[in-house]
Amino acid sequence: MAQVATTGTTASLPDKSRPQWPAEFNVFIGLILIALVFEALGWIFQGHSFLLNFQRLSIMVLQVSIVGIIAVGVTQVIITGGIDLSSGSLVGATAMIAMSLAQVSTYERAVFPALTDLPVIVPVGVGLLCGLAAGFVNGALIAYTKIPPFIATLGMMVTARGFAKWYTKGQPVSFPTDDFAAIGAGMNPVLIFIAVAVLFSLILRFTVYGRRTYAIGSNEQAARVSGINVEHHLMLVYGIAGGLAALAGIVLAARGLTAQAGAGVMYELDAIAMAVIGGTSLSGGRGSIIGTTLGMLIFGVIISGFTFLRLDAYYQEMIKGAIIVIAVVQDVYRQRMRGRI
Amino acid sequence: MSADDGRIILQTEALTKHYGGVHALDDANFILRDGEHVAIVGDNGAGKSTFVRQITGVEQPTSGKIFFDGEEVSFKNPIEARDHGIETVFQNLALADDLDVPSNLFLGREETYFNLGPFSILNERSMGQKALSALKTTGVKIPDLKNKIRNMSGGQRQCVAISRAATFASKLIIMDEPTAALGVQETAQVENIIRGLKERGIPLILVSHNLRQVLDLVDRIWVWRRGKIVGAVDRDKTDGNEIVSLITGVKSGVDEEAAFV
Ligand SMILES: Nc1ncnc2c1ncn2[C@@H]1O[C@H](COP(=O)(O)OP(=O)(O)OP(=O)(O)O)[C@@H](O)[C@H]1O
Ligand SMILES: [Mg+2]
16 A cells, blocks of 8 residues: 555545544543532532442432433434423323323322232333324434424424323322332432443444434435435434433323423433533534443533532532533534535 | 447437526437547636436436437436446536545445344455455555545545445446546546556446546547537547637637637
8 A cells, every 4th residue: 555655546645544442432522521520529519429439429420320211312312413302201101191191090180090009011001102103203304304303393382282181281200010010119210321322322333323313414425325214314313312212201290200290301402402512523424322421420410519518509500501511612613624524 | 430330339429508598508419329429628717517417317408319238228327327326526526525445345235144124234354355355456555445435536436436336337347537636647547547447348438638648548439519519529630729629619720719709
């Protein structure tokens, strides 16, 4: 190769193959730095360590893992160049649906008195299918009517929330079977998150689905003329995102032993923020589940750090907002650098 | 006409495309024979790319017929055209910037270990090796195939797109201004790829503004003006002046302006 390097196309670009470390590395550094800041503040203001406390760390991960499940789906949507605002509402709607099919017979005011003590597969299966179906509707609207994803999923967001309220006329649904409740018990939400994250990380990296997801986000026109059925693919991606939102709804309901129409409010924004903080580009084509997981952990550290320092929850929201803005600005800045080439 | 004896590979009859009131392509009767290399020339907006989009299934024509390889076809999408053995290098490169070279070469026709529908596992080894040899046969040199397209020069990108088409084309290859943005060396390289295709006997439609290149490379030149085919001349029986006058619509002399036509 060396002797031909001066002819042909190599000559035109010797310097662009600069060493690149994965974008996730920066996020990881960010996570460490934020954790260390709280560690230092811990010693200064509380007189003990923030990080060296296993219980605190478990609760920290537990708190964010349910939104993390959503974020795994949202990351894939954003990689295609889209957005999904409906996931928080789908959490609410599917939590209600699943819980209404998971009630015990000993509770006399069950939503469906004839459908109690069902095997756990029923509420889980029906809940997941409803999420999947709602996601397919999102995807079909976006792919076939060319409505911008923002608007299509905004419509689903309002509709699904309305459905959740209508379903029991606003009443919470409680008293699940032990089997259903077990889904959310202990560290199970974290384990479910890990399973989902590992699965989709591998799928994105090693399957045709993954490669095409990135291709569509990179250049939709190119994907189309290369023979990819972009419409079908988008439906699949949004369907998976809906299914994962439903899974989060099921876990949330099982953990809380109750489902409320207001469950999951604002989760969609937290999930989007986790993805963007984790390096997923809002303009599509780039992102990873590992990055999103790191973004999720940054969220966790901030929430639990503020609790640890006994600071007001209001500050927490404001800092969260600021970090999201920083992440988006960084993304836009990166895009602009690219555009200049 | 020298090429009259070959089998017809592509023919259009009264092919027409209107975008609302814009008559981008009007009543085009075009013929391409097996093994023949032809060029399509014409001013900006003459309808060259529109013609390419109609015969490759990217768009559906308003009216008219397309015959390919002996049968009437109406490709509903680029996949169908590709399945018939037509490969296209579009004017706006159809590459996914965030993917590497093998992923782009095999975009839409990925190789897998076993079929699990969309969740089939990619055979990256095989695609990597085939990409390497594809680039070798087309003479394209790219230092690192794992590099993302985004980090490559315009010339390298163009060569990737052309290698992709050259590798997979079996019956027809179409290039829409493949050297428009390239430097001298890269242009020479693309022209070499085209000569290689001629040797392999694969028919080519080359859209180009570069008359020197056209006269160098192809057998026959089709001239477009304002959506219409205004002439087809054999390379051996013409020169730059005749082509320019056809392009501008000035039949005699090339120094006059065409504004009054
Ligand atoms: N999608 C579209 N909608 C409306 N008009 C279009 C569309 N695509 C092309 N046109 C118009 O059709 C005409 C022909 O365009 P086309 O792209 O085929 O030109 P061209 O010959 O390829 O030009 P160039 O040399 O600049 O590439 C132009 O007037 C263009 O504005
Ligand atoms: Mg054009």
